[in-house]
Amino acid sequence: MRIVMIGTGYVGLVSGVCFADFGHQVVCVDRDSAKIARLDAGEVPIYEPELDVVMARNVDARRLTFTTDLAGAVVGADAVFIAVGTPTRRGDGHADLSYVMAAATELAHAMPDGVVVVTKSTVPVGTNRKVQETIATANPALDFEVASNPEFLREGAAVKDFMHPDRVVVGVQSERAAKVLRDIYRPLYLRDFPIVVTDLESAEMIKYAANAFLATKITFINEIAALCERVGADVKQVSRGMGMDGRIGNKFLHAGPGYGGSCFPKDTTALARIGQEHASPMRIVEAVIEVNEAVKRRMTDKLLDLCGGSFAGRTIGVLGVTFKPDTDDMRAAPSLSIVPALVGGGAKVQICDPQGQREGAALLHGVSWHDDAYGAAEKADLLVILTEWNEFRALDLSRIAGDMTTPRLADLRNIYSAEDARAAGFVAYEGVGRQGYGA
Structure with a gap:
């Protein structure tokens, strides 16, 4: 055809x-x-x-x-x-x-x-x-x-x-x-x-309903992660236990710094407006949008705590700025909220992303770009994992800790554990929905 x-x-x-x-x-x-x-x-x-x-x-x-x-x-x-x-x-x-x-x-x-x-x-x-x-x-x-x-x-x-x-x-x-x-x-x-x-209308609605539901799963587990931190639970174990239920499934139950990208932010916002326009409010979707923004702010607060309450004068390495791995897409990425907060707070920010620099250079100002994770971590006071690219999953943590001024790790994708970080020589570790240590 x-x-x-x-x-x-x-x-x-x-x-x-x-x-x-x-x-x-x-x-x-x-x-x-x-x-x-x-x-x-x-x-x-x-x-x-x-x-x-x-x-x-x-x-x-x-x-x-x-x-x-x-x-x-x-x-x-x-x-x-x-x-x-x-x-x-x-x-x-x-x-x-x-x-x-x-x-x-x-x-x-x-x-x-x-x-x-x-x-x-x-x-x-x-x-x-x-x-x-x-x-x-x-x-x-x-x-x-x-x-x-x-x-x-x-x-x-x-x-x-x-x-x-x-x-x-x-x-x-x-x-x-x-x-x-x-x-x-x-x-x-x-x-x-x-x-x-x-029919036409059902096909149009399927798309919005599917994306809104997936965004809801992500946001739900991020709220559970916040509670896990308070009560001493591990969100990775909670997600695993939930996902084994065939009615729930394990996809999109990975806690992190919030959803982004070209679809979920745009489509949840549009669905909320469609509901308002037709006098049928999408209250769950509206809450998802609100909570997702709060998740990003909570991540910044985590980093601030690890830096002793101030970013001023700190050198911070950031691994990954695209909204997810295997893409160069920066649209609505959590990094667009988190990195400017670091720079605005007076931090020197060193970034490594396998594909993010082409778009990121025009969106993230006052930062330096590095070819690998080790360069981004050098002489840093804090290392932040924002995007779970495969090449960040098997880093030599001991080497990174040894090259940092103050080895602190904020693993916002839960790639590593507190035990991994402690064994490598990090003096502080924070994940999402898990118990950290140090400050």
Whole structure:
């Protein structure tokens, strides 16, 4: 099939590349000519494991191309996916749909009859019907269909998630649109991956409900972690015991400095606003948003206590600033709250992140960047683990402690234990939801 992907951001690029790997002819469209030039040159503008290899393979096979020309791209298309950004709108917390509607308006005047327009961007309930209305108003004679196909890709594992999904969700209004989507996802259907076909509104809601629930699990265990510290329990043992219950599961029960990234903060905020708009308040989701911000503040307080009540004059090493490992994404990362508090308090901050400097250099000011964890820890009074990159999981703690001015460890991802730190020579240790020592 011939597929057009509007938007070459995280979702659009990964989806377009993977559809091409299914054997479809895919054209990825973006207004950013500089980005298209980079893609044409074989450069992947985001860090995502395996994406560069899969992209190169499909470009070489001539199944995947990039362009700024939407009108030329849609000639002969069976489906056009809208995968543009829907950031949180300033002032009211709603998802900004201006890019989605602009794409819809442009499509109305560019695409031929018979195309299925598929919204892949995360959009509030009712958006697909607005897309349909926008296109129909701009071109009443056009024969087209609208469908919803939300994405469920984890940054750092997006290619794997696309090729081996838990499920594919498709919202349609007709069997014609359903058939087009089934044909597009046929390689997954043949391998028994479930395809959930539903109505437009349910498909839109599934996306928000799923992300809000995962954000709730993270926030719940972070609140339990705070209580564990007070009562002498170990949150890692609590999480393990909880996760063995099949009704709960062990995923997203890892205590830390709060959730971040491109999805959870934006989607929980949008869902809360949708609830308010429809007089059905999402009280649990609203509490999750509030508690997550409090978790970040609590992490800063932990670091302040380890520094004796003041960051002034302290040298602090920070390991990891992206919101999670295996991505260069800094959006809503806990580091964006914690690092400025350190710098603002008068600390000298030394950072190591395998992929974070490209974005982080423009977002985190007054810091220095180092190639490895040992450089970031050198002569430091405190070492903070903020992101659990694999290369931080087997550090020579004794070497690090020996190179620090005052060996203190704040392990905000619970990679190491108090016993590990004490044996390595650290005079103080703090995890999350565990018993620390020293000060």
